[in-house]
Amino acid sequence: MMRQFxxxxxxxxxxxxxxxxxxxxxxxxxxxxVLTMDGERVVRCKPVVGYLHRSIxxxxxxxxxxxVIPVTDRLDYCTSMTSNYVYVxxxxxLADITVPPRAEYIRVIMSExxxxxxxxxxxxxxxxxxxxxxxxIYGFRDREKVLDLFESTCGARLLYNYLRIxxxxxxxxxxxxxxxxxxxxxxEPLIREYEDLLDENPIFYNRTKKVGxxxxxxxxxxxxxxxxxxxxxxxxxVRREHPYAVYPExxxxxxxxxxxxxxxxxxxxxxxxRQSARILRQCAEKLPGGPYLEPQPLRMVLPEGETYVHLESxxxxxxxxxxxxxxxxxxxxxxRTPSFCHIAVFQHLVRDCLIPDIMAICASFDVVLPETDx
Amino acid sequence: MSPDEFLPILQARFPQxxxxxxxxxxxALFMSASGVPEVFGWLRDAPEAAMQYLEFSTAVDSPPDCLxxxxxxxxxxxxxxxxxxxxxPRHAPTIPTLSHLWENADWNEREIYDLFGVFFSGxxxxxxxxxxxxxxxxxxxxDYSHPNLTPRPD
Amino acid sequence: MEPIFEQFxxxxxxGFQVPFWAPMLVSLGLVLAFIALNAxxxxxxxxxxxxxxxxxxxxxxxxxxAWARFSMWxxxxxxxxxxxxxxxxxxxxxxAQVDRFGFMLAPVLVFMAALAVYVPLPISSTSYAxxxxxxxxxxxxxxxxxxVVAITTLTILAILTAGWASxxxxxxxxxxxxxxxxxxxxxxxxxxxxxxxxxAGSLSLGDxxxxxxxxxxGVPLLGWFLVPSFLGAVVYLICAVxxxxxxxxxxxxxxxxxxxxxxxxxTAMRFAMFYLAExxxxxxxxxxxxxxxxxxxxxxxxxxxxxxxxGFFSLPYFDLLAGMAIFFAKAYAVVLLLMWIRWTFxxxxxxxxxTFGWKFLLPxxxxxxxxxxxxxxxxxxxxxxNPG
Numbered sequence: 001m002m003r004q005f006x007x008x009x010x011x012x013x014x015x016x017x018x019x020x021x022x023x024x025x026x027x028x029x030x031x032x033x034v035l036t037m038d039g040e041r042v043v044r045c046k047p048v049v050g051y052l053h054r055s056i057x058x059x060x061x062x063x064x065x066x067x068v069i070p071v072t073d074r075l076d077y078c079t080s081m082t083s084n085y086v087y088v089x090x091x092x093x094l095a096d097i098t099v100p101p102r103a104e105y106i107r108v109i110m111s112e113x114x115x116x117x118x119x120x121x122x123x124x125x126x127x128x129x130x131x132x133x134x135x136x137i138y139g140f141r142d143r144e145k146v147l148d149l150f151e152s153t154c155g156a157r158l159l160y161n162y163l164r165i166x167x168x169x170x171x172x173x174x175x176x177x178x179x180x181x182x183x184x185x186x187x188e189p190l191i192r193e194y195e196d197l198l199d200e201n202p203i204f205y206n207r208t209k210k211v212g213x214x215x216x217x218x219x220x221x222x223x224x225x226x227x228x229x230x231x232x233x234x235x236x237x238v239r240r241e242h243p244y245a246v247y248p249e250x251x252x253x254x255x256x257x258x259x260x261x262x263x264x265x266x267x268x269x270x271x272x273x274r275q276s277a278r279i280l281r282q283c284a285e286k287l288p289g290g291p292y293l294e295p296q297p298l299r300m301v302l303p304e305g306e307t308y309v310h311l312e313s314x315x316x317x318x319x320x321x322x323x324x325x326x327x328x329x330x331x332x333x334x335x336r337t338p339s340f341c342h343i344a345v346f347q348h349l350v351r352d353c354l355i356p357d358i359m360a361i362c363a364s365f366d367v368v369l370p371e372t373d374x
Numbered sequence: 375m376s377p378d379e380f381l382p383i384l385q386a387r388f389p390q391x392x393x394x395x396x397x398x399x400x401x402a403l404f405m406s407a408s409g410v411p412e413v414f415g416w417l418r419d420a421p422e423a424a425m426q427y428l429e430f431s432t433a434v435d436s437p438p439d440c441l442x443x444x445x446x447x448x449x450x451x452x453x454x455x456x457x458x459x460x461x462x463p464r465h466a467p468t469i470p471t472l473s474h475l476w477e478n479a480d481w482n483e484r485e486i487y488d489l490f491g492v493f494f495s496g497x498x499x500x501x502x503x504x505x506x507x508x509x510x511x512x513x514x515x516x517d518y519s520h521p522n523l524t525p526r527p528d
Numbered sequence: 529m530e531p532i533f534e535q536f537x538x539x540x541x542x543g544f545q546v547p548f549w550a551p552m553l554v555s556l557g558l559v560l561a562f563i564a565l566n567a568x569x570x571x572x573x574x575x576x577x578x579x580x581x582x583x584x585x586x587x588x589x590x591x592x593x594a595w596a597r598f599s600m601w602x603x604x605x606x607x608x609x610x611x612x613x614x615x616x617x618x619x620x621x622x623x624a625q626v627d628r629f630g631f632m633l634a635p636v637l638v639f640m641a642a643l644a645v646y647v648p649l650p651i652s653s654t655s656y657a658x659x660x661x662x663x664x665x666x667x668x669x670x671x672x673x674x675x676v677v678a679i680t681t682l683t684i685l686a687i688l689t690a691g692w693a694s695x696x697x698x699x700x701x702x703x704x705x706x707x708x709x710x711x712x713x714x715x716x717x718x719x720x721x722x723x724x725x726x727x728a729g730s731l732s733l734g735d736x737x738x739x740x741x742x743x744x745x746g747v748p749l750l751g752w753f754l755v756p757s758f759l760g761a762v763v764y765l766i767c768a769v770x771x772x773x774x775x776x777x778x779x780x781x782x783x784x785x786x787x788x789x790x791x792x793x794x795t796a797m798r799f800a801m802f803y804l805a806e807x808x809x810x811x812x813x814x815x816x817x818x819x820x821x822x823x824x825x826x827x828x829x830x831x832x833x834x835x836x837x838x839g840f841f842s843l844p845y846f847d848l849l850a851g852m853a854i855f856f857a858k859a860y861a862v863v864l865l866l867m868w869i870r871w872t873f874x875x876x877x878x879x880x881x882x883t884f885g886w887k888f889l890l891p892x893x894x895x896x897x898x899x900x901x902x903x904x905x906x907x908x909x910x911x912x913x914n915p916g
Binding site: 049050053055057058062063217218220221222223234236241242304305306307308310317319321323331332334336340341344348373374 | 444
Binding site: 016018040127130131132133134137138141197198201203204206207354355356357 | 578581582583584697698701705775776778779871872873874875876877878879880
C-alpha cells in the first residue's frame with residue numbers, strides 16, 4: 001500500500017513485509033510470523049504454522065492404546081505429563097476404568113510439578129523476550145530441581161511416558177515426598193526473588209502494561225483458555241469447573257485479573273506458581289497407600305464409543321476427543337490444544353504495535369508449537 | 375442442559391433440519407448439513423444456550439460413505455457442552471463455514487480442509503494450514519497413501 | 529605525551545633526542561595494545577560478573593585447572609584469547625547482494641572512531657607540586673571535551689552505513705534504530721558535560737581534573753564534579769550507556785527481535801571490529817566519567833611524591849604510576865556499575881527510549897547546567913575564581 005505526502009508528491013511511503021521465523025532466536029519454536037510493516041509499526045500479522053507437524057493424530061490411529069502414550073509426550077513437550085494425562089483419561093473414560101486413589105494423587109502431584117516446571121520455563125523465556133537475561137537463568141536453575149524430581153521417579157527429564165491406562169507406570173520413590181517438600185520449602189521464597197527482578201521495574205512496566213490487550217469477548221470467540229483467559233477477567237479453570245482426579249478435595253485459589261494485558265498474564269502465572277506449591281503440599285499430606293496401577297491387558301480393546309475429556313494444562317484447556325470402533329487401536333484421536341487458538345489470536349492482537357511489543361505479546365501467551373502443529 | 379434436552383428445542387425451532395441422538399456419544403447430536411449456519415447462530419446467541427465458546431471442530435473419516443464433521447460447543451454461563459456432528463458425503467464434502475460466528479473456527483476449518491478435504495463454503499481464506507501449500511492429498515483420510523507411509527509390524 | 533616520553537627516553541638513555549614522529553607512533557602502539565588487552569579483560573570480567581549475578585560461575589574450563597579450582601575469579605581467564613583467535617580464524621563472508629564499499633567501510637569507520645577518541649583522555653599526571661603539572665594523555669587538547677563528543681558521533685555514520693549496506697531488512701531496522709537512539713542521546717550528554725565545563729572554565733580534560741583536585745568552595749572533598757553536578761553525572765551515565773548500545777539500551781542489536789541488528793551480516797574480523805569498538809567505547813565513556821565527574825587520577829588531599837623511597841631502591845615516576853592506578857581503579861569501578869545495570873534491567877522499547885531521552889533527560893540536563901552556572905558564579909565571586 002503506497003501513501004503519498006500531500007506536501008511533497010514525489011515522496012511515497014510503502015509498507016514492507018518482514019518475515020519473522022521460522023528460524024529466529026526468539027519465537028517460541030518454529031513459528032513464522034509474516035508481518036506487514038509501516039516503518040516500525042505492524043499493520044498486519046499472519047502466523048504460519050505447520051513447520052512442526054508430525055502427524056501425531058495419524059500415528060495414534062496406527063498404534064495400540066498403550067503405544068500411543070509415548071506419542072502424546074511429544075504433543076506438548078514442556079508439559080509432557082499433562083499431555084499423557086489427557087489421553088489416558090479419555091481412554092479410561094471410554095473403557096470405564098477406575099483408577100486407584102494413590103495413582104490419582106500421584107497424577108495430580110506430577111501435573112502440578114509439571115505446571116511449576118512449565119511456568120518457570122515460561123518465566124525465563126518471557127523475561128528474555130523483554131530483554132532481561134538474568135531471570136532466564138534463575139527460572140532454569142530452579143526448573144532443574146523439578147526435573148531432578150521427575151528423573152528420580154520415571155527416569156526422564158522432559159518426555160516422561162509415565163502415565164499408564166489405569167494408573168502410573170511405577171510408584172514414587174520412597175523419599176519423594178520429603179524431597180519434594182524440601183524443594184518447596186527452599187523454592188517458594190525464591191518466587192519473591194523472581195518478582196523483585198521484574199515487578200517494580202519501570203522499564204518492565206512500560207513494556208507490559210496496556211500492551212496486548214485482549215477483551216473477554218474476543219478471548220472467548222478465539223477459544224483462548226487458561227491463564228490468558230483468566231487475565232481477561234473470566235474466572236474459569238477446568239480444575240474448578242469440571243474437576244477431575246482429586247481436585248475436589250484440594251484447596252487452592254484461582255487467580256483472576258481484569259486488565260487483559262501482558263502484565264496481567266505475567267502476574268497470573270506467578271500466582272499460579274504459589275497455588276501449585278499449595279496443592280503439592282496438600283497432596284504430600286494426603287497421599288494414600290495402595291496400588292499405583294490397575295493392570296490392563298497389553299492390547300486393550302475398547303468398546304465402541306466416543307468421548308471428549310479435557311483438563312487444565314499450564315497453557316490452557318487441553319482436550320482429547322477419542323473415537324473407538326471396538327478395535328485395539330484408536331479410530332480417531334483428536335487433541336484439542338490451547339496453543340492452536342492462542343496463535344490464531346495473534347492476528348487480532350498484533351496490530352498497530354511495534355516489533356518489541358510483538359515479542360512481549362507472543363511470550364506472554366506461552367505458546368508452544370509442538371502443541372499447535374501436532 | 376444435556377443433548378436430549380436440547381433435542382426437542384432444536385427440532386421445534388428448526389423443523390427443516392434433521393436431528394437425532396448419537397447412541398455412541400452421550401454428549402453429541404447428529405444433524406444434517408442444511409441448517410448449519412442458522413442452528414449454530416442460534417446456539418451462540420440464544421440466552422438458554424449461550425455457547426460463546428467453540429471448543430474444537432474436527433472430522434472423523436468413515437469410509438466408504440461418510441465423513442463426519444464434529445463441532446463441540448461450550449457455554450461458560452450455563453456450563454453445558456454440546457457436540458454436533460454433521461455427516462457429509464465422502465466424495466464431495468461441503469459445508470458452510472462458521473468463521474463469521476466464532477473466530478476460532480477460522481483455523482479449525484483450515485485444518486479440517488487441509489487434513490480431510492472438506493470444503494467450507496464462504497470461508498475467506500481456505501488454504502492449507504499444517505501441510506505445505508503444494509501438498510497433494512488429504513493425509514488424515516483413511517485411504518490416504520504416500521510412498522513414505524510404511525505399515526507398522528503388528 | 530611528548531614531554532613525558534622525551535623525559536623518559538632522556539632518563540633512560542642519558543640525553544638521546546627522539547625524532548618528532550616517535551611519540552606519535554609509541555602512543556598509537558600503546559593505545560592499540562591497550563584496546564586489545566582491555567577488551568579481552570573486560571569481556572572476561574563481563575562474563576564473570578554476569579555469571580555471579582546469575583548465580584553461576586562464568587567461564588571456568590579454559591586455562592590452568594588449578595587456577596579454576598582455586599577460585600571462581602581466577603578460572604577461565606584463557607577464554608577470551610581463545611574466543612578472539614576463533615573469531616579471527618573464521619571465514620570472511622561478504623554476501624553477494626551487499627553494497628561492497630559501504631559493507632567494508634563500516635567496520636573501519638567504527639574502529640576509527642573508537643581509536644581516535646583516546647587522544648585527549650588523561651590517565652595521570654606528574655609534578656603536582658609544580659604550578660603546571662604535565663598531564664599524561666596522547667595529547668591533552670585544549671578542546672578535549674568537544675573533541676570527544678564530536679568523535680563519538682562518527683559511530684552513527686558507521687552504524688547507518690552497516691545497516692544500509694547489509695541489504696537485509698533486519699540490519700536496516702537495526703541501523704535506523706541505532707542512528708536515532710545515538711542522535712537522541714548525544715544532546716543530553718553534551719548538556720550534561722557542559723556543567724563541569726562551566727565549573728572548571730575549560731574544555732581541556734586535564735584542566736577539569738586539576739580543578740576537581742583543588743576543590744569546590746575551598747573544600748577538596750567537594751571537589752569531584754559528581755557533587756555539584758550530580759544530575760549531570762547521572763544523565764551522562766545514562767546517555768553513555770545509550771551511546772554505546774549497551775543493554776538496557778540495546779534496541780539496535782536486540783537479539784530476541786532482530787537477530788543481531790546492524791551487524792547481522794558481518795562475520796569474523798569485521799564482526800570483531802564492531803564488538804571491539806563496543807567494548808572500547810564502553811571503557812572510554814567510563815574513562816570520561818572518571819575524568820569529568822570522579823576526579824580523574826587524583827584523590828582529595830593526596831599528592832603523591834614524584835619518587836617513592838622504599839629503602840633499598842627508589843621508585844621513579846611514582847606520581848605518574850600512582851595516578852594511573854587511581855584512575856584505572858575508578859574507571860573499572862564505573863565499568864562494574866555498567867555491567868551490573870546491564871544484567872539486571874530489561875530492554876527499553878524504541879518509543880520509550882525516545883520519550884525518556886527527549887522529554888526527561890534533556891530538561892534534567894538543562895536544570896543541571898543552571899545549577900552549575902550558579903555554583904560557578906558563587907565560586908568566582910566569593911572564593912576567588914577557580915585555578916587553571
